[in-house]
Amino acid sequence: MSNRVQPKLIIHGGAGSSLKGKGGVDAVRQSLYQIVREVYALLLTGAVAKEAVVKGCQLLEDAPRFNAGTGSVLQSDGQIRMSASLMDGVAQRFSGVINASRLKNPIDLALFLQNSPDRVLSDQGAAYLLRELAIPTYDPLTDIRLQEWIQEREGNFSKEMAGVVAEKELVEAGEPGRGTIGVVALDSQGHLAVGTSTGGKGFERIGRVSDSAMPAGNYATPQAGISCTGIGEDIIDECLAARIVVRVTDGLSLYQALERSFAEAIRNQRDFGAIGLDCTGAIGWGKTSEVLLAAYHNGTEIGDTLELANGMVVGGC
Numbered sequence: 001m002s003n004r005v006q007p008k009l010i011i012h013g014g015a016g017s018s019l020k021g022k023g024g025v026d027a028v029r030q031s032l033y034q035i036v037r038e039v040y041a042l043l044l045t046g047a048v049a050k051e052a053v054v055k056g057c058q059l060l061e062d063a064p065r066f067n068a069g070t071g072s073v074l075q076s077d078g079q080i081r082m083s084a085s086l087m088d089g090v091a092q093r094f095s096g097v098i099n100a101s102r103l104k105n106p107i108d109l110a111l112f113l114q115n116s117p118d119r120v121l122s123d124q125g126a127a128y129l130l131r132e133l134a135i136p137t138y139d140p141l142t143d144i145r146l147q148e149w150i151q152e153r154e155g156n157f158s159k160e161m162a163g164v165v166a167e168k169e170l171v172e173a174g175e176p177g178r179g180t181i182g183v184v185a186l187d188s189q190g191h192l193a194v195g196t197s198t199g200g201k202g203f204e205r206i207g208r209v210s211d212s213a214m215p216a217g218n219y220a221t222p223q224a225g226i227s228c229t230g231i232g233e234d235i236i237d238e239c240l241a242a243r244i245v246v247r248v249t250d251g252l253s254l255y256q257a258l259e260r261s262f263a264e265a266i267r268n269q270r271d272f273g274a275i276g277l278d279c280t281g282a283i284g285w286g287k288t289s290e291v292l293l294a295a296y297h298n299g300t301e302i303g304d305t306l307e308l309a310n311g312m313v314v315g316g317c
């Protein structure tokens, strides 16, 4: 197979308040780099962008450190409800599940729904689909997330959200954060895909819907793909992923589209981050939150955004 395009990849494990100390940063970097290596190797074998995105989301969902799949945060009633979506940039087709329970990889349902006439299912629909596909039930609860919820219940749920990553020190310090995972891939045919998955904010009202299974949080066209993380309500209010992607589709560079969108976000006092790629292979990111836990492969080397300056930062390569 002749590779027409150098594949590119960027992934994230959430955005939020800073991690506790160097140990936390190193551990997150190690997890992200391992997944970037594995997914980039898949792209080099000729895997299509959608396949690479699903693989990356599965690996991030399976890593208990991140708030998606195993390690998802608990909602106010102590239940885990997960949301995930997948968008194929070439087909310009979105699919997803909202508040799905008792499964290992919500992104698998989003993948199945890519070829269904009904492409976004909520809790009960997702449960029926799990049964129909004979997907085994799975409990994504981890001890550290349970401990975080018990601590919050003792404080009568005074925090608005759970920790960005499941870090013992963060839980003990009562540090707030937000978490999600996301993957954007450009394959050797120049095709883009994007996937995003989350356990939500944590401690939220039953039935609250995340941005992660909306085009506000996960969107792609043939020209660009964006995955968002941070406070879902802020992401929805800016319609962030679609806003950035449409700006690229209308002719701005990825960097210009991020710069304009994050300037608006800072004016509107939003708290979130976004990662993305365009079809020329440009890699980009932006954040208004303290940290953005992203890592990328630019075809030559792996890099990350773990130690960006505080405040708004837009970057790329």
Ligand code: GLY
Pocket (backbone or CB within 6 Å): 179, 180, 198, 199, 200, 201, 209, 210, 211, 212, 228, 229, 230, 231, 232, 233, 235
């Ligand atoms: N961005 C994830 C959420 O707010 O649910």
